Amino acid sequence: MRQDGDLISRLSEQGYRLTPQRMLVLSAIANSDHHISAEEIYAQVVAKYPYVNISTVYRTLDLLKRLDLVTETDLGGGRVRYHPVDKGHHHHLVCQECGAIIDLDESVLSSLQSHLLREYKFSADLRHLAIFGRCTNCNQ
Amino acid sequence: MRQDGDLISRLSEQGYRLTPQRMLVLSAIANSDHHISAEEIYAQVVAKYPYVNISTVYRTLDLLKRLDLVTETDLGGGRVRYHPVDKGHHHHLVCQECGAIIDLDESVLSSLQSHLLREYKFSADLRHLAIFGRCTNCNQ
DNA sequence: AAAACTTATGCAAGCATTTGCAATTAAAAC
DNA sequence: GTTTTAATTGCAAATGCTTGCATAAGTTTT
Ligand SMILES: [Zn+2]
Ligand SMILES: [Zn+2]
Ligand SMILES: [Zn+2]
Ligand SMILES: [Zn+2]
Numbered sequence: 001m002r003q004d005g006d007l008i009s010r011l012s013e014q015g016y017r018l019t020p021q022r023m024l025v026l027s028a029i030a031n032s033d034h035h036i037s038a039e040e041i042y043a044q045v046v047a048k049y050p051y052v053n054i055s056t057v058y059r060t061l062d063l064l065k066r067l068d069l070v071t072e073t074d075l076g077g078g079r080v081r082y083h084p085v086d087k088g089h090h091h092h093l094v095c096q097e098c099g100a101i102i103d104l105d106e107s108v109l110s111s112l113q114s115h116l117l118r119e120y121k122f123s124a125d126l127r128h129l130a131i132f133g134r135c136t137n138c139n140q
Numbered sequence: 141m142r143q144d145g146d147l148i149s150r151l152s153e154q155g156y157r158l159t160p161q162r163m164l165v166l167s168a169i170a171n172s173d174h175h176i177s178a179e180e181i182y183a184q185v186v187a188k189y190p191y192v193n194i195s196t197v198y199r200t201l202d203l204l205k206r207l208d209l210v211t212e213t214d215l216g217g218g219r220v221r222y223h224p225v226d227k228g229h230h231h232h233l234v235c236q237e238c239g240a241i242i243d244l245d246e247s248v249l250s251s252l253q254s255h256l257l258r259e260y261k262f263s264a265d266l267r268h269l270a271i272f273g274r275c276t277n278c279n280q
Numbered sequence: 281a282a283a284a285c286t287t288a289t290g291c292a293a294g295c296a297t298t299t300g301c302a303a304t305t306a307a308a309a310c
Numbered sequence: 311g312t313t314t315t316a317a318t319t320g321c322a323a324a325t326g327c328t329t330g331c332a333t334a335a336g337t338t339t340t
Contacts, residue, residue: 016287016288017287017288017335017336017337019287019288019289019335019336021288021289022288037326038326038327039326051289051290052289052290053289053290053291054326054327055289055290055291055327055328055329056288056289056290058326058327058328059288059289059328062328078297078298078325078326079325079326079327080326080327093256093260093262093264095262096265102260102262104260108252108255108256109252111251112248112249112252115248116233116248116271116273120233120242120244121275121276121279122233122235122242122271122273122274122275122276123273123274123279124233124271124272124273125236125271125272125273125274126271126273131256131262131264131265131266132264132265133256133262133263133264133265133266134262134263134265135261135262135263136261136262139261139263156317157305157306157307157317157318159305159306159317159318159319161318161319162318177296178296178297179296191319191320192319192320193319193320193321194296194297195297195298195299195319195320195321196318196319196320198296198297198298199298199318199319202298218295218296218328219295219296219297220296220297
């Protein structure tokens with residue numbers, strides 16, 4: 001289990017207030033090793049501090065995205081999932097049929113990244129992508 | 141302006157009913173050359189047939205996706221957009237800062253596609269993708 | 281330490297999309 | 311051509327997420 005200290009210090013360095021709500025959201029993200037959803041974060045936060053509103057959770061997530069501290073990825077299942085950037089970059093293949101998720105090293109997309117930068121001068125945000133499709137089993 | 145005949149015949153070939161609602165949704169998609177949203181489709185449909193519900197539009201879009209006749213792509217702006225598959229494959233680079241959209245030939249992702257198939261036996265659905273990031277102007 | 285200003289939160293309403301269910305419509309069986 | 315069965319729709323409610331606005335909490339200025 002990791003500390004959430006680095007996330008928290010990054011926040012205060014940038015001049016944002018360290019409210020109890022924000023600390024709890026940060027904690028929930030930093031201490032989760034899978035890809036956590038807003039509702040899971042909210043449940044953890046509310047357990048310790050009952051008067052938090054889910055919109056505060058979403059606003060904190062928004063802030064963390066802007067500061068490049070967490071990524072937001074649609075892995076299917078109707079809700080978006082969050083992951084701390086400093087826990088390492090990778091991607092996922094998501095089977096639309098059975099829901100299976102295959103993990104991918106970040107290097108798989110690095111040649112695409114540099115191609116887009118070279119040919120289109122476009123700096124693509126490919127930090128934590130989900131690519132949908134069909135796995136072997138489900139592809140007939 | 142294209143005919144919607146091919147979309148319609150594909151539907152009936154597969155044993156689905158050609159209800160007025162479906163015909164109007166199909167028409168709206170086939171006759172739009174940009175990437176049309178559910179609400180734009182709904183507006184066009186309602187103009188000709190006032191008693192249609194937006195959930196029917198969404199259900200028809202769902203059907204068309206399952207039959208591989210339209211793609212659904214998030215190009216930003218808070219609503220998803222639809223495009224007929226038979227109007228040609230391509231992709232987009234979407235600037236998160238200014239909203240600019242750069243068009244991409246489908247070939248840009250074909251080596252990724254074959255890499256994923258070869259190495260992971262995963263058949264990725266890369267028919268109409270939006271890649272987010274920053275354009276030259278907005279990248280400092 | 282008040283006053284003035286800024287930031288962050290809670291609440292309620294809103295938005296895009298989905299879902300459950302009962303009513304309608306069409307196709308199939310008799 | 312009725313009855314039976316299946317597909318499709320409309321409606322209302324639900325879901326995940328966002329936004330506007332007034333209150334609250336924290337900072338800065340005086
Ligand atoms: Zn991941
Ligand atoms: Zn699968
Ligand atoms: Zn397109
Ligand atoms: Zn831009």
